[in-house]
Every structure is written in structure tokens, then in C-alpha cells.
Amino acid sequence: MKLDTVIIGGGLAGLTAGISLQKAGKKTAIISAGQNALHFFSGSFESMQEAPERAIDLFEEAGIRLHYREGARLMPMGTFRPAVLSLEDVSIFPEGQLPRRALVINFTGYHDFFSSFIAEGLEKAGASCRIRFIRIDEMEHLRLSPSEMRSVHIARVMDKVWEKVVQEVRILLKDEDTVILPQVFGxxxxxxxxxxxxxxPAKVVFVGTLPPSVPGVRTQQLLRRRYELLGGTYLMGDEVLSATLDGDRVTGLTTRNLQGHPITADHFILATGGYFSKGLESNPEHVWEPLFGLDVEALEDRNDWYERDFAKDQPYLRFGVKTDPELRALKDGKPLRNLYVAGSILGATREDMGIGGGLALRSALAVAETIAKD
Ligand SMILES: Cc1cc2nc3c(=O)[nH]c(=O)nc-3n(C[C@H](O)[C@H](O)[C@H](O)COP(=O)(O)OP(=O)(O)OC[C@H]3O[C@@H](n4cnc5c(N)ncnc54)[C@H](O)[C@@H]3O)c2cc1C
Structure with missing residues (x-):
């Protein structure tokens, strides 16, 4: 199979690049080792202060509706965090419009949703709160084993019995203006x-649970489906082990499942994520990129890597692979002509592109545009 582009990593960045390139008529494959950060996704994209029409359209075409609204979202621990671009099911509170009276609903026996922290947080913000538990017969089989009482398992049931949840909530609702539910729907x-x-008949706010994130898993599945419908090949559960180079070009990749059959292409995109996905690795002395040995921007002195105050921005999260202006990877100070970098493996090395979800979207769209012109 002759491929235009092989993408290493099938998270938000890899899928966004893959979809864009397939739409541009390119033949691509994504090789993805395993779970990615979308399985932990809050539903809001960080550093998206300007609405990127191309990203919104790309998601819409995949069946994922986004909305662009400045304000704050309610976090699983009851705090509020600024948000702008989010999935449609994430509620955003515009400034000065926090709940006044809230009904916090949980399911009996579900421990991955922190209703009391949420109520405490809302009360600190000036709201009065009641917490109530509901029991849905169709969920009872999940309660037999604590490992079954997880967000995604509950969500599988909820897609079918959401009307019962509505009925129960309506019975419990008094004069509250807001109902808080765990994010286990859809x-x-x-x-x-x-x-x-x-x-x-109140504002309904879905608040995150412990992982996996239901809207994140849905987003991953819909993006993957869209990519495959456009003709892309998604090799799930395979892992790139090594690469061959000829001068300043990447010529092929060897994967765990296809050893002896190197994968070749004209272009490659490295979208292997940060430390969490092993796109970057570290020991007490160094931070490195494990596949190509690319140049990494990191502070020399380990004492500067982190802030003692855990809640502050941590400098090590800013480390990332160095690139040229077109996001080509640098190795020994020189760009590899056909290896582009996208997503959180960039850390905060590209301030123009932001961080988190914003970085993944912008960098993936940018590399896809460059490759598509080639
Ligand atoms: C726990 C967590 C929660 C986050 N929540 C948010 C949020 O709510 N909002 C936000 O804006 N940002 C969030 N982020 C930031 C997040 O990094 C980005 O939003 C974005 O999802 C990252 O996408 P990515 O494609 O760059 O990397 P990832 O999602 O990490 O995907 C990288 C993929 O590459 C694969 N891979 C790695 N090495 C190889 C290999 N050798 N061969 C094949 N595949 C390989 C991995 O298995 C993984 O599937 C979060 C990050 C983390 C770690």
C-alpha cells in the first residue's frame, strides 16, 4: 500500500490531521498504541480564545457539535474554571450567572461522581444546594460488582433509560434553578x-466523573469513525517501535505487529502526545523523545523542572519537541524534511499555538495544510 502520510498517534491531534488530509484527497494511515488524552477530556478545549471555524466544521462533519461561549464551567471537584470552546453538552455559566439554587443528583452506589464536593463548591459560590440519590432498576446489575459501576458502563444503560432519569428528577425538583447530573449520558x-x-424545567448541567470521560470517549469514537469513512486506515493497538532515516528524510517505520514489513510514506506526522502517552519520556536527568531522538526544549537544571506549589503551572509541562516554523521536527539542530509534529508532544514550545486541546487542533490543522499543499 502506497501512503501519502503516516500519522503516529491517534489522539485528538492525530485524528484531526488524518481527517483533514483525507478530506484533501491524501491516502493516510494512523498507527495508535492505545488510550489517549481524550479518554480524560473535560469537554472544553484549552487555549481556544478565537473560534477556529475549520475545527468547528471538522467536528460538526463528524457529528460532534461544539459551542463557543465565554464563561466558566463547573468542575468535578466543585470549582469553576474558565472555558470558551466546548462540546455542546458542557454547560458554560456566563459571568455573573452562577446557579442560585441547585439540585445535585447522583445514582445510588456510584462513587466516581463527587456530589458533596460539587455541593460544597456551589455553596461557596453562594448557591443553596440539595443532594439526592436516584435508583434506576436497569442499573442494578452494575451494582453487583464495584468495577462495573464505571462511567462508560452506566452510560451504556443511560442511553436507553434516560427518560426514567428525567421522571425521577422531575419528582425531586422543587424550586431549584439548576440540576446537576453526572456526565454519563450520550x-x-x-x-x-x-x-x-x-x-x-431547570438548567441542566452535566459534570465530569472519574475517567473514562463519556464525552471524551464519544468524541474519540466519532472522530475515528469519520476518519475511516473518509477512507483512512486506523491501526489500533499497534505501536511504532523504530524509524529509518536517510539523511534528512524519514524513510520507514517498524511497528510491533508488522515487524519485517516497514511502513513507508512520503510524509510522517508525530502525534504521540506528552509524558502521559509516552510521546516524551524522562528520567531524573533528561527528557527525551523516544522514537526519533528529536531535539527537546527543556530546562537543564532539574531543580527548575517543577514548582514546589503543586497547584502552580509546572515548567516540565512546557517542555516539548523543537520544530522549525512549519512544524518540521528538529534533530541535531536541523529539520527532518518529511517529519511534522502535532499535539501535546510540542509542550509549550509554540506559544503561537497555545496549549492543551487548542494546541492539538491548531498544530494538526497546520501540518495537514502544509502536507496537503505538497
Ligand atoms: C489526563 C489529561 C486530561 C486532559 N484534559 C484536557 C481537557 O479537558 N481539555 C484540553 O484542552 N486538554 C486536555 N488535556 C491536554 C491534552 O493533551 C490535549 O487536549 C490533547 O487531547 C492531546 O492530544 P494528542 O493527540 O497530542 O495526544 P494524546 O491524546 O496523548 O495521543 C497520543 C497517542 O499516541 C499514541 N502513541 C504514543 N507513542 C506511540 C507509538 N510509538 N506508536 C503508536 N502510537 C503511539 C498513544 O498511545 C496515544 O494514543 C489533557 C491531558 C491529559 C494528559
Whole structure:
């Protein structure tokens, strides 16, 4: 199979680049070792102060509706965090419009949703709160084993019985202006959160649970489906082990499952994520990029790597692979002509592109545009 581009890593950056290139008529494959940061996604994209129409359209075409609204979202521990570009089911509170009376709902026996922290946080913000637990018969089999009582398992049930949840909430609702529910709706049917909202006479806010993130898993699945519908090849569970280079060009990749059959292409995109996904690795002395041995921007003195105050921005999260202006990877100070870098492996080396989800989207769109012109 002759490929135009091989993308290493199938998270937000890899999928965004893959979809864009398939749309541009290129033949691509994504090789992805395993879980990615979308499985932990809050539902809001960091550093997206300007609405990127191309990203919004790309998501819409995949069946994922985003909304662009400045304000704050309620976090799983009851704090508020600024948000701008988010999935449609994430509620944003515009400035000065926090809940006044809230009903926090959880399911009996579900420990991955912190209703009391949420109520405490809302009370600190001036709201009065009630917490109530509901029991749904169809969930009872999950309660037999604590490992089954997880967000995604609950969500599989909820897509079918959301109307019962609405009924229970309506019985419990008194004069509250806001109902808080765990974010366990719409795993397969993205319309469910909207239907719940339409049937409860108060503002309905879905708040994150412990991972996996239901909207994150849904986003990953829909982006992957869109990529494959466009003709892309997604090699899930394979891992790139090594690469061959000829001068300043990458010529092929060897993967765990296809040893002896190097994968070749005209272009390669490295979208292997940060430390979390092993795109970057570290020991007490160094931070390095394990596949190509690329140049990494990092502070020399280990004492400067982190802030003692855990809550502050941590400098080591800013480290990342160095690139030229077109996001070509640098090795020994020189660009590799056909290896581009996208996503959180860049750390904060490209201030123009932001961090987090914003960085993943912008860098992936940028490299896809450059490759598509080639
Ligand atoms: C826990 C967590 C939560 C986050 N939450 C948010 C959030 O709510 N909002 C936000 O804006 N940002 C969030 N971020 C930041 C996040 O990094 C970006 O938003 C974005 O999802 C990163 O996408 P990515 O594609 O660059 O990397 P990743 O999502 O990390 O994907 C990299 C992929 O590459 C694969 N891979 C690695 N090495 C290889 C190899 N050798 N061969 C094949 N595959 C390989 C990995 O298995 C993984 O699937 C979060 C980050 C983390 C770690």
C-alpha cells in the first residue's frame, strides 16, 4: 500500500490531521498504541480564545457539535474554571450567572461522581444546594460488582433509560434553578443530553466523573469513525517501535505487529502526545523523545523542572519537541524534511499555538495544510 502520510498517534491531534488530509484527497494511515488524552477530556478545549471555524466544521462533519461561549464551567471537584470552546453538552455559566439554587443528583452506589464536593463548591459560590440519590432498576446489575459501576458502563444503560432519569428528577425538583447530573449520558446517542435538557424545567448541567470521560470517549469514537469513512486506515493497538532515516528524510517505520514489513510514506506526522502517552519520556536527568531522538526544549537544571506549589503551572509541562516554523521536527539542530509534529508532544514550545486541546487542533490543522499543499 502506497501512503501519502503516516500519522503516529491517534489522539485528538492525530485524528484531526488524518481527517483533514483525507478530506484533501491524501491516502493516510494512523498507527495508535492505545488510550489517549481524550479518554480524560473535560469537554472544553484549552487555549481556544478565537473560534477556529475549520475545527468547528471538522467536528460538526463528524457529528460532534461544539459551542463557543465565554464563561466558566463547573468542575468535578466543585470549582469553576474558565472555558470558551466546548462540546455542546458542557454547560458554560456566563459571568455573573452562577446557579442560585441547585439540585445535585447522583445514582445510588456510584462513587466516581463527587456530589458533596460539587455541593460544597456551589455553596461557596453562594448557591443553596440539595443532594439526592436516584435508583434506576436497569442499573442494578452494575451494582453487583464495584468495577462495573464505571462511567462508560452506566452510560451504556443511560442511553436507553434516560427518560426514567428525567421522571425521577422531575419528582425531586422543587424550586431549584439548576440540576446537576453526572456526565454519563450520550455515549452512543449524542442527542440524549439535549433531550434531558429539553424535558427538565431547570438548567441542566452535566459534570465530569472519574475517567473514562463519556464525552471524551464519544468524541474519540466519532472522530475515528469519520476518519475511516473518509477512507483512512486506523491501526489500533499497534505501536511504532523504530524509524529509518536517510539523511534528512524519514524513510520507514517498524511497528510491533508488522515487524519485517516497514511502513513507508512520503510524509510522517508525530502525534504521540506528552509524558502521559509516552510521546516524551524522562528520567531524573533528561527528557527525551523516544522514537526519533528529536531535539527537546527543556530546562537543564532539574531543580527548575517543577514548582514546589503543586497547584502552580509546572515548567516540565512546557517542555516539548523543537520544530522549525512549519512544524518540521528538529534533530541535531536541523529539520527532518518529511517529519511534522502535532499535539501535546510540542509542550509549550509554540506559544503561537497555545496549549492543551487548542494546541492539538491548531498544530494538526497546520501540518495537514502544509502536507496537503505538497
Ligand atoms: C489526563 C489529561 C486530561 C486532559 N484534559 C484536557 C481537557 O479537558 N481539555 C484540553 O484542552 N486538554 C486536555 N488535556 C491536554 C491534552 O493533551 C490535549 O487536549 C490533547 O487531547 C492531546 O492530544 P494528542 O493527540 O497530542 O495526544 P494524546 O491524546 O496523548 O495521543 C497520543 C497517542 O499516541 C499514541 N502513541 C504514543 N507513542 C506511540 C507509538 N510509538 N506508536 C503508536 N502510537 C503511539 C498513544 O498511545 C496515544 O494514543 C489533557 C491531558 C491529559 C494528559
Amino acid at each position: 455515549l452512543k446517542d449524542a442527542s440524549v443530553p439535549g433531550k434531558i435538557r429539553a424535558n427538565i
